[in-house]
Amino acid sequence: MITQKRITEIKRKYAEIFEILENYDKTHELPFQRKRIDLTLSIETINKLKKMSQKTGKPISRIVEESI
Known part of the structure; x- marks a missing residue:
């Protein structure tokens, strides 16, 4: 008890x-x-995010989340 x-x-x-x-x-x-949302980004921004993702090994969504 x-x-x-x-x-x-x-x-x-x-x-x-x-x-x-x-x-x-x-x-x-x-x-x-976590919830999925749609964002409209410039191609330049998307390419930067892809490079950061490859460099860090983190998914793009995690990079965006950490920067906010």
């Missing part, structure tokens, strides 16, 4: 997780989920 003190410790330790789950119950979205 878990004591009230232990319950309080768990709630304090994992407060962020409980908040994320509470928000999920309301919105059915997790903050670390």
